[in-house]
Structures are given as C-alpha cells and as structure tokens.
Amino acid sequence: MRSIQTAEIAKQIKEMCIEANHYLSPDMKKRFDQAVMEEESPLGKQILNQLQENLDIAGKDMIPICQDTGMAVLFVKVGQEVHIEGGSLTDAINQGVHDGYVDGFLRKSVVRDPIDRVNTNDNTPAVIHYEIVEGDQLDITLAPKGFGSENMSRVFMLKPADGIEGVKEAILTAVRDAGPNACPPMVVGIGIGGTFEKCALMAKHALTRNLDESSPVPYVRELEQEMLQKINDLGIGPGGLGGRITALAVNIETYPTHIAGLPMAVNICCHVNRHVHRVL
Numbered sequence: 595m596r597s598i599q600t601a602e603i604a605k606q607i608k609e610m611c612i613e614a615n616h617y618l619s620p621d622m623k624k625r626f627d628q629a630v631m632e633e634e635s636p637l638g639k640q641i642l643n644q645l646q647e648n649l650d651i652a653g654k655d656m657i658p659i660c661q662d663t664g665m666a667v668l669f670v671k672v673g674q675e676v677h678i679e680g681g682s683l684t685d686a687i688n689q690g691v692h693d694g695y696v697d698g699f700l701r702k703s704v705v706r707d708p709i710d711r712v713n714t715n716d717n718t719p720a721v722i723h724y725e726i727v728e729g730d731q732l733d734i735t736l737a738p739k740g741f742g743s744e745n746m747s748r749v750f751m752l753k754p755a756d757g758i759e760g761v762k763e764a765i766l767t768a769v770r771d772a773g774p775n776a777c778p779p780m781v782v783g784i785g786i787g788g789t790f791e792k793c794a795l796m797a798k799h800a801l802t803r804n805l806d807e808s809s810p811v812p813y814v815r816e817l818e819q820e821m822l823q824k825i826n827d828l829g830i831g832p833g834g835l836g837g838r839i840t841a842l843a844v845n846i847e848t849y850p851t852h853i854a855g856l857p858m859a860v861n862i863c864c865h866v867n868r869h870v871h872r873v874l
Contacts, residue, residue: 596730597677598874600686603732606872607690610736611666612698614868615658618649621805622781622842622867629779629832629839638837642779645832645865659866663700664738666691666720669799675730684722692716703741723795732874735802743780743864746772749794752856761786761858762821768860769825769841774834777864779842781805782825786858787849796847797861802869805843818844832865842867 618626630646633639652659668687680686695702695717704718705711727733748768752760765784772780785796809815822844831837842865851857 595675595677596673597679598732600678600680600683600689603678603683603686603874604690604693606734606874607668607687607736608693608697610734610870610872611691611694611700611738614736614738614870615660615663615698615700616656617653618659618866619869623649625805625842626779626865629842633832633837633839635831635837637835638832638839641832641835641837642839649866658700659868660740660864661701662703662740662742663695663717664740664868665704665744666695666717667737667739667798668720668722669725669735669737669802670722671725671727671731671733673727673729673731673733675728676732687722688718688720691718691720723799733871734874735869735871737798737802737869739798739868740777740864740866743772743776743862746776747794747797747859747861749790749857749859751790752858754854754856756856758817760856762817762824764858765821765844765860766824766828768862769830770828772862773830776862778830778834779832779839779865781842781863781867782821782844783861783863784821784844784846784858785849785861786846786856787851788857789851789855790857792849793857794859794861796849797859800845800847801861801863801867802871803845805845809846811848814846814848818846821846 750764783797783800785793825841830840
C-alpha cells in the first residue's frame with residue numbers, strides 16, 4: 595500500500611490549474627500550427643495568426659490564454675493500492691483548485707447554486723469524475739472548461755435504426771448550431787453508446803485525448819477522419835467568419851449500450867482546449 599498526502603495532491607492541482615490556463619498543451623500547439631499553414635481563407639489565416647500571437651503572449655507574460663478560465667473538470671483514476679492521508683481526496687482537489695485560481699489570479703466563474711447564482715469566489719467546487727483502477731498511482735487529468743463552447747453541447751437519444759448515418763448527421767447538426775459561438779477552430783468530443791449520462795461523460799473525456807493519438811478501433815478512427823473533413827467543409831472557419839479550418843480534431847469514445855437505444859453526445863471545446871495530465 596502506497597500513501598499519498600493530501601497536501602501534495604492540493605499542490606499538484608494548484609500547479610495544474612495555473613499551467614492549463616497559461617500554456618497550450620504540446621499536441622494542441624502542434625495541431626494549431628498546422629491549421630495556420632492549411633487555412634486557405636485570407637481572413638481565416640489572419641484570425642489564426644492573431645490567435646497564435648495571443649497564445650505566445652499568454653505563455654511569455656503569464657496571462658491566461660482566455661478570459662474565461664473555465665470550471666475545473668477532473669478525471670481522477672485512483673489506484674486500489676493507494677492510501678490517501680491527511681483528509682478527504684475531494685477536499686484536497688478542491689483546495690488545489692481554490693489555491694490555483696486565487697493565488698494564480700484566475701477568473702472565478704463558479705456560482706454556488708444554479709438559481710441564486712452567488713459566486714463562490716474561488717472557482718470551487720470542481721466537477722470530479724473518479725475511477726478505481728489497479729496499481730498504486732493517482733492519475734489526474736484537469737480540463738478547465740469555458741462555457742462559450744460548453745453551452746453548445748448536445749445529447750441525442752437516437753434510435754438504433756438511425757445507425758451510423760444518424761450519428762454523422764447529429765454531429766454535423768451540433769457543429770452547425772454552434773457556429774461561431776464555440777470559438778472555432780474547435781475540438782469536437784463525441785461519446786457514442788452507454789446511457790444518457792455515460793455518452794455525455796465520454797464526450798467530455800474525449801476532449802482530453804492527445805490529438806497525436808488515434809482511436810484503436812478501426813471504424814471509429816475512420817469516422818473521426820470523415821467527420822473532421824465534413825465539419826471543415828461547412829465553411830464556418832476561424833472565429834466563425836468563414837474558412838477551411840472549423841475544427842482541429844474530432845475525438846470519439848464508444849461504450850456498449852442497450853438494444854433499444856443509440857445515445858450520443860457532442861461536447862465542443864474552443865481553440866484552446868485546455869488539459870493537463872499528471873501521475874502521482
């Protein structure tokens with residue numbers, strides 16, 4: 595049994611909050627640089643160059659890459675051989691988010707209740723998804739999610755007869771409806787299968803997948819490539835002002851489902867698609 599102190603967990607979460615909000619992940623930077631080269635529209639290329647300049651300034655001067663520093667979403671894989679000492683794991687994670695957003699001077703965007711809407715003033719609580727796995731490590735992925743793109747999310751409860759063509763049309767419907775509101779060029783996360791809530795969770799998690807990694811499932815890999823091309827054929831373009839590059843990537847996750855259903859979700863992220871991964 596391996597022990598991890600909650601103080602260390604909070605420290606790591608704090609650093610991850612600050613890192614995610616100031617620096618683009620290497621896979622995202624690579625894909626963004628590629629998009630600048632591939633964009634055919636003069637206006638689209640100009641917008642991408644401006645966004646690229648903004649990213650460079652943010653990293654150099656330690657300014658957030660977006661004014662919406664997001665709601666902290668975490669995917670935490672807890673090894674069965676890990677013992678958390680010093681208090682609650684959830685409390686430690688929220689302490690780290692508090693410290694990251696307060697000490698890092700990041701915008702606090704969380705309200706304590708969806709109706710009375712009083713700001714918590716420290717961006718807590720975080721949204722935490724736990725998974726118990728084998729091993730003696732704590733695997734943490736932090737993804738601050740801005741709500742310009744989050745508000746463009748969709749869940750579709752399709753019929754089995756709709757099949758893969760229905761899935762394709764649902765994806766395009768979600769992206770068309772999002773238009774400029776999701777701050778393109780976007781990354782499109784898709785979850786297919788499971789249940790109402792499972793497909794939404796997969797869509798969110800899909801956004802954290804390294805863009806240099808392809809799906810191990812052949813038909814999913816082909817679907818990702820096809821949908822990226824079809825989305826970029828929509829002509830929405832950078833900033834929604836027209837152009838070739840509407841999406842940087844399409845990431846899809848699947849899960850077994852019921853014989854009577856075909857649930858799927860589309861979770862779109864803006865051009866920064868922030869995520870940081872650490873293993874303790």
